[in-house]
Structures are given as structure tokens and as C-alpha cells.
Amino acid sequence: MLTLHFAPNSRAGRIVWLLEELGLPYELNRMDFHPKDLKSDEHRARHPLGRVPVLDDDGITIYESGAIVEYVIARHTDGALKPAVDSPLFPEFLQWFHYCEGMVMPPINTIVVQTILLPPERQNKEALEQAQRLLGKALAPVEVALEGRDYLIGEFSAADIMLGHALYMSGRLGCVDDTMKNIQAYRERLETRPAFQKAMAA
Numbered sequence: 001m002l003t004l005h006f007a008p009n010s011r012a013g014r015i016v017w018l019l020e021e022l023g024l025p026y027e028l029n030r031m032d033f034h035p036k037d038l039k040s041d042e043h044r045a046r047h048p049l050g051r052v053p054v055l056d057d058d059g060i061t062i063y064e065s066g067a068i069v070e071y072v073i074a075r076h077t078d079g080a081l082k083p084a085v086d087s088p089l090f091p092e093f094l095q096w097f098h099y100c101e102g103m104v105m106p107p108i109n110t111i112v113v114q115t116i117l118l119p120p121e122r123q124n125k126e127a128l129e130q131a132q133r134l135l136g137k138a139l140a141p142v143e144v145a146l147e148g149r150d151y152l153i154g155e156f157s158a159a160d161i162m163l164g165h166a167l168y169m170s171g172r173l174g175c176v177d178d179t180m181k182n183i184q185a186y187r188e189r190l191e192t193r194p195a196f197q198k199a200m201a202a
């Protein structure tokens with residue numbers, strides 16, 4: 001049985017979205033997004049930094065959302081939501097899949113720290129503005145890639161679960177500027193997917 005260690009409004013939503021898209025049975029271990037749960041000895045035994053998501057697959061424990069997505073696809077599907085290695089879509093799939101945690105999430109993390117996590121007296125306006133500029137730069141190629149396409153590689157794939165979730169989070173933080181029309185339409189398209197809605201309601 002797959003058990004997802006989960007907290008709301010976190011990257012754990014990606015994994016719920018994935019499992020719902022795939023129709024796989026799973027259990028949720030719901031925790032609060034709070035140190036009392038995430039930094040407990042019990043959860044640190046699963047993830048040394050006390051973070052989510054963590055997946056447990058009958059005693060196999062794995063963390064890092066991208067790795068979990070890859071693991072579930074490899075071990076629990078017949079290659080769903082991922083082009084075959086010899087497909088012309090494969091390189092682009094890999095690129096956008098990893099672009100998410102590599103390029104888009106770092107400035108989002110800084111924005112969250114500088115607006116939500118730090119008390120106002122410790123917030124740094126310069127760091128915030130730099131992260132906002134960086135995020136704008138990181139999203140520009142995504143805006144271009146989505147021109148004339150419904151999804152990042154054309155068809156819906158796990159890259160949309162990674163990057164789409166990041167864009168959803170950045171939209172909620174008010175970080176996607178109004179000029180990025182393709183990204184806005186893409187987010188709205190993703191938000192109509194029943195699996196996405198179930199995941200965000202979890």
C-alpha cells in the first residue's frame with residue numbers, strides 16, 4: 001500500500017495529484033504544516049529535514065517530490081504520464097520536469113520566506129525583489145513554450161504536475177504577472193482537471 005505523508009498547501013499536493021491522475025489507491029497521513037508534526041522524531045525518521053512529501057511503499061521510504069513522481073511512474077505504472085525514452089518528446093519532458101525544482105521553486109521559496117515565514121522586522125525587501133525578478137526570468141521561457149500548446153510537451157505529462165503545481169503556488173502568491181497570458185490560461189486549464197481539484201482539496 002502507498003502511504004503519502006502529507007501536509008496541506010505544500011508540494012505533497014503534487015503527489016496526491018499524481019496518484020489521483022493514475023487512479024492508484026493510497027492512504028494519506030495528514031499532518032499539520034507545523035513544526036510539532038513536521039519536526040517530530042517520528043517524521044524526522046522518515047525525512048531528516050522534517051519535510052514533505054514523503055512516500056512509503058510497503059516499507060520503502062522515499063522523499064523529494066520529483067523522485068517520488070519518477071518512482072511511482074516507474075514502479076506502479078506501465079510508463080504513464082511520461083514519454084518513452086526514444087520519443088522525440090522525451091528530452092523536453094525531462095527538461096521541464098527538472099526545471100521546476102531547479103529554476104522555478106528556488107525564487108518561490110525565497111518569496112515565501114520573505115513574505116510569509118519571516119516576521120516583518122526580519123523581512124528583506126532587496127532579497128524579495130531579487131527573487132521576484134528571478135522568478136519572472138525563470139517563467140519567461142515557460143510562457144514561450146506554452147505558445148499554441150495545452151501542456152508543456154503538448155500532451156499532459158508528469159512535467160505538468162511538477163511545474164503546474166509550482167505555477168499554481170506562484171499564482172496564489174500573486175507572483176505571475178498579468179502579461180504571461182499563456183501561463184494564466186495553462187493554470188486555468190490544469191485547475192479544471194478533476195485529479196487536480198481533488199489534490200488541492202486534500
Ligand SMILES: N[C@@H](CCC(=O)N[C@@H](CS)C(=O)NCC(=O)O)C(=O)O
Nearest residue numbers: 010011038050051052053064065066
Ligand atoms: N525539494 C523538496 C522540497 C521539500 C520541501 O521543502 N517541502 C516543504 C513544503 S512544500 C516543507 O516540508 N517545508 C517544511 C519546513 O521547511 O519545515 C521536494 O521537492 O520534495
